[in-house]
Amino acid sequence: MSATTDSAARGGTRGVRTLLRVKRPGRLAAEAAALLIAVAVAFPLYWMVLSAFKPAGEIQSTDPRPWTLAPSLDSFRRVFEQQDFGRYFLNSLLVAGTVVIASALIAFLAATAVTRFRFKFRTTLLIMFLVAQMVPVEALTIPLFFLMRDFGQLNTLGSLILPHLAFSLPFAIWMLRGFVKAVPEALEEAAYIDGASRTRFLWQILFPLVFPGLVATSVFSFITTWNDFLFAKSFIISDTSQSTLPMALLVFFKPDENDWGGIMAASTVMTIPVLVFFVLVQRRLVSGLGGAVKD
């Protein structure tokens, strides 16, 4: 009796073991493929940074090499010596920073309203937030241009902050919903029974609990704002002191001969803040996406 079960169990483990043995070469191949793909995906970024450090002669070479033996900072020097580059950088940072913080706070309030309360038009509002995400923002450049002109906001950073703030809200609200919903209602009850006011519950209990979700959400508003090219090109028309980074990048595109070293150095400078931001929040981002999508 016990012998049979024993042999059955052994047979079972052997079965699993053969399965694994069969799988092993397959897994090695899969891992090799994954590493190859990783290299291919990372290659453009590597080439960007590499080209930024290459001396001019190597960039303008018809025999490009995937390394450089004489790294130089010339391209970066050209970028930073270009008039007002630091200013463009600060402008970009200011616009993106303002949008991220304001959008997180406003979206948090709105997400709380639509998940923690039942009220008339709640579902309608949710559908509106969803539909709002689908609006092609770029199509609104024309009316926004006139709106900004009428309010005297052309050539100001406000003309970039306000639209991006508004356009980042629907997605942020939609994504935060899952995080707010995940906070157990019992906690809310307990807080009220303990005599906490609604405001106190909101900011001292709910806000810290939802904070990881806010961070994940803010990646999206940061990236869209930081990367914005169309509004920066359309609304900042004459006052270049209000320009943002993408415009600084375009300076290096010349009709006759592109300054690739400068372009790559400026691209590197523009990409680094986003990469840093991403690496800092990547774990929360993955779980956040799972949460937002699963709800």
Place this chain on the structure above:
Amino acid sequence: MTTHTTALKTPAPASAGAGTGAPAGRPPRRGRSVSPRGHSGWTPWLYLLPALVLLAGLLVYPIYQLGLISFLEYTQAQVSGGEPTTFQGFGNYATLFNDSQFWQVLLATVLFAAACVVSTLFVGCALAVLLTRIRALPRLALMMAALGAWATPAITGSTVWVFLFDPDFGPVNKVLGLGDFSWTYGRYSAFALVLLEVLWCSFPFVMVTVYAGIRAIPTEVLEAASLDGASQWRIWRTIMAPMLKPILIVVTIQSIIWDFKVFTQIYVMTNGGGIAGQNLVLNVYAYQKAFASSQYSLGSAIGVVMLVILLAVTLVYLRLVRRQGEEL
């Protein structure tokens, strides 16, 4: 998901229900959120106020304006010359629809977006499955590379890809032995180049999201299937795909919306729409009409066309979500 859905389907807390005029006959439940509800009717609107004000002013009103301008005669003369605007009715749309270039651009936009969506979804899903079958270290490598591509701003991504494929100094032509073949010169090769860049920067979203979804599938189910001898393809088709359906819908719709609106890549990589506008898509076309040739009303009419198409996509999406019985 089920827990959330069931939680949502329970009747609304009585206290809140009273404020919205719920049927009085229902016995008052001990609300799941006992709270000082005396003034709760106002609170959600108070919380929503900043968001609604911003959206009304910067989204709803501009959409209205966009529609309005598309019916007016609105060119440089009206914008700065102070000439009165005249109502055109559907005149701008008639001009647009009689322009063969518009139909050509529309077709190119649809085909280009479709190619982007299909390739992004295919690559993203395939790599997500690959991620589940490898050990932590290679998985981390692929994840980091993908996050890097995802994080790269569209404009820098575009410049780098143009440089990689540069006929004189780019490494790609060198490796492929294409000599000084110019990718941006021909219509299809230029679209292919933009497609590669779009694929590069948008597959990570699909990969990461689908991977998170696969991880949420109980491993026992997958193990049982593979012990029963089911092939990889069969496991994917009969177990994973149905369980991942909600996530797949989300990533598909998001991809459609993003790829239909591609602007920066086309604008930068093909230098504003390619030679003689051969690489224009609707978004760039509208921009060029409005800001390069000051035909604001034609640009707005193109914007309206885009809006209508994307709204149709959204409606399909909402129906799909609703059919799954998911409540908002």
